Amino acid sequence: MIPAPFDYVRADSVDDAIARLREDPEGKLLAGGHSLLPAMKLRLARPSTLIDIGRLRDLAYIREDGDRVAIGALTRHHDVATSELLRQACPIVAHAASVVGDPQVRHVGTIGGSCAHGDPAGDLPSVLLALEAEFVARGPSGERTIPASGFFTSLFETALAPDEVLTEIRVPRTSGGWAYLKFNRRAIDWAIVGVAAVRANGGVRVGLTNMGLTPLRATGVEEAIASGADPAAAAARADEGTAPPADAFASDEYRRELAKVLVRRALEQVLA
Ligand SMILES: Cc1cc2nc3c(=O)[nH]c(=O)nc-3n(C[C@H](O)[C@H](O)[C@H](O)COP(=O)(O)OP(=O)(O)OC[C@H]3O[C@@H](n4cnc5c(N)ncnc54)[C@H](O)[C@@H]3O)c2cc1C
Structure with a gap:
């Protein structure tokens, strides 16, 4: 397939990218x-x-930031997956990056x-x-921090304004158990x-991939664990408030059952 015609410019800084987004409201940033x-x-x-913006190397970093780790927005999945700092301080992020694609x-x-x-x-x-990470966005009027709970707003939509650049993601240091279970063929x-x-x-915080229009928190599961339920009983609430898609890979009913199985396994791992 061939894309519709477009112009191409290379931004030489974040401010340059913001200025160019303002010049052309139909323009889009290109990262990877x-x-x-x-x-x-x-x-x-x-x-x-x-x-x-793919060559803005000053947005590609992973560094300590107090009780958090700051990850530049242009850091490649491979560098996240192999970061010693993340493997020590927040291993679930490194692990999740290691299972992205190929x-x-x-x-x-x-x-x-x-x-x-x-x-x-x-x-x-x-x-x-x-993880309740924070997202740092820079736009024409400066920088702002968006909590993860407010970042993903709808299908392929986020809280970023059209003229904002996501510059950094901050994740907390974790010391307890963690699991990211990805089910694919x-x-x-x-x-x-x-x-x-x-x-x-x-307590335990649970996030769900591909169970609705946005990534979701499984709040029913979290409440159940907080009230003393065991993993199997808590996992039975995994699909509460979800709206999983149906496609060539799985029906929505299959995804609901799968979420319950994966949540139980993840809880068993985390609470072990
Ligand atoms: C074959 C294949 C398999 C894949 N498998 C997986 C998988 O298993 N799991 C998974 O999670 N992903 C998967 N992906 C997606 C992959 O992770 C992409 O790299 C990622 O989704 C987009 O990152 P990118 O840097 O390529 O962004 P781009 O494609 O360059 O941009 C994506 C969107 O984000 C915007 N954007 C990019 N950077 C910024 C920024 N800093 N600020 C504001 N807006 C920005 C762009 O304007 C665009 O709208 C796969 C992709 C392919 C091609």
């Missing part, structure tokens, strides 16, 4: 291009200008692109939701369903 270019080839996206996708796709794209089937978003496929679980503040 592994979600945007397929969408353009299918003509689901028709940006008039591609504003390439090596080619992981060497080109970025964590910022995965989040800004707002795909509920993406692996990192549900993990970041369970082949190792390189997207998740049919994914479940992220982390211990935090004496």
